[in-house]
Amino acid sequence: MSDTSRSPRASTVARRVPVTLGLAGILLLVGLLGGGLWSPFSASPLFPDIAYGLPALVEGRWWTPITGTFFVDAPWVYLAGVPALVAMGFFEYTRGSRLTAVYFAGGQLFSVLGAAAFLAVASLLPWSWAQQQAGVLDVGPSGGVFACIAGALAVLPSPWRLRAWTVFAAALSVAFVYYGSLPDLEHVLAVGLVLAVDRSLRPQRVSVREQRLIAFVVVCALGAIEILGYVAPMTGPFGSSAATSGSWVDVAINTVIVLVVATALRRGRRWAWILVLLYCVANVLLVLAILGILIVVGLSGIEAQLDTDVTSILASSVLWIVASVYFVLVRGAFRARPRAALGDATPPSVDEVENELRATGGGTLSWMTTWEGMSYARFGRGIVAFQRRSGVALALGDPLGPEADRPTTVRRFVERAEAAGLAPCFFSAGESTRAAVPEGWRSLVVADDTVVDLPGLQFTGKAWGAVRTSLNRAQREGMTFRLTRLADEPWGVRQQLRAISESWVGDKGLPEMGFTLGTLHEAADPEVRLALAISPAGDVDGFLSWLPVYGEGRVRGWTLDLMRRRDGGFGPVMEYLIGSSAQQFSAEGAEVLSLSGAPLAHEYPPDAGAIADLQARMATLLEPVYGFASLHRFKQKFHPRYETMYLLYRDEADLTRIGAALTRAFLPHATLRQFAAAGIDLVRQER
Structure with missing residues (x-):
């Protein structure tokens, strides 16, 4: 794409997101003038007069919810805020600048004032966390930006909306439960306001797949809280504790265990569900034991013995107990048996x-x-x-x-x-x-099936010149066409077919493809017919295999599978074989002749977008190896009509696995060495 084409597109995007760009510009300008770009703003003498929080409002600095919005406390926050501003820009681009401004302003003011009000009440209780946060000041637009991020999640299509909300809520929960700073509280309030207003998180009739995904996220989030205990002290609203003594090996082992169990849950494995339930039961027993000891020796006594804040242990255990309710409710999602039969009855032979x-x-x-x-x-x-x-x-x-x-x-x-x-x-x-x-x-x-209608087929007129020429030339040079079956051919002919096939495979560097591409083994089926081109010397110059297409109790057509030719043989042998086959099948009363679809050779409209670009790139890379595009052009000589063939899948999250599955289906016997060699050849040819 040229620079001249990129420039108008960039300017169009810029005009669609003035609120986001304006906020970014103000933050950079204020950071430059106030020094926040290179030093913490909290060290500035201006901080107490500009920062918002409960102390500022109590002391009558009513303007701070506005002034504090456009300052950033630490230089690293500018870099960390880039993805958040991108999400805000996406929301503005899709929903409009006016709504974005409302979400930002409403979310920012509600989060600042709501946090102050909450802490004013909570600090009256014997709650050390609330009393500590009630004296904290803060700056930054994160409350409003998080409200816009929550609004952006509502724009996503299903099922990505529920998935994004699940991950987002889990991340917010981990940050609030473990760290529990004033900004974390503000983020929770801003996102909660958006949820109350637009109600975009409404998981109705959640599928088994989504139930497993939620379980995966829940276990990862709760596991993160456990693992963070090795890295940093807990300072959240449910208590504080020092970092657990342990090496990075302990952290790595615990991380791997959490990921293995969570991944097994995502795949619906029963053993992982049982393991999580047992862990939840262990947490229930732990809570009961701590409560019993508390009754006997009191809070100070047990904390002196354990040298930790018992409330943090209770908080983690209670979270697991709450999670266990979900796991019990969706227990039916964890009965996956990947090798079980998928049908309602015994599989047919x-x-x-x-x-x-x-x-x-x-x-x-x-x-x-x-x-x-x-x-x-x-x-x-x-x-x-x-x-x-x-x-x-x-x-x-x-x-x-x-x-x-x-x-x-x-x-x-x-x-x-x-x-x-x-x-x-x-x-x-x-x-x-x-x-x-x-x-x-x-x-x-994935392809266009090329179908030739046989009733009344005549190779007359200018359009059929190439096919007619091949038939006439074959007659002049003494070529013979024979429609047969592999088992009916003598040993010598069968050996020639194998030699031609092996020569063709040897040039590819990869074994013969499978799944929708057959070999001579499939051609040996008595239902499959072979079209042979025999030279005057008795040599097989080329052959095709045709698969039956049944309809209404009879063979109504034929599908082309194998296409092989001998090096140095009759030039237009494929045109000759297909044309002769079409004539004979038509005479037999067949209705259709399918020349099959050429993968990655679909002709997209000009506005098809990224999918067309991706497949065009793949077709260019694979063309030297398999010649899909040239095969597609060859079939156009027979003026077929096109029937679109699709890959149907749930959503984009499956495409990676589907790509791996198709690779193995088409090349079930290929080794890693062959894949690597083919990849090197492709790169060389591309260069």
């Missing part, structure tokens, strides 16, 4: 899948569901063919079975996969499956 295909038909990729490596989930008459890869239930194409059962089949497959702790997705699915997935699912175009 391959023969049963083939019979269902013959009875009710399927799409152009449907025969690939009978290949080795596929698992099946049955829901009534509906069948989903899938592979388990990298924690993903990777379904291939559209579900099989009656069309009317498809919505139920899709919904049940998604539910069972999520219950097993797998990420469900559909690869190379059509429009009907796209319409059947749950609301809120995303779709990504």
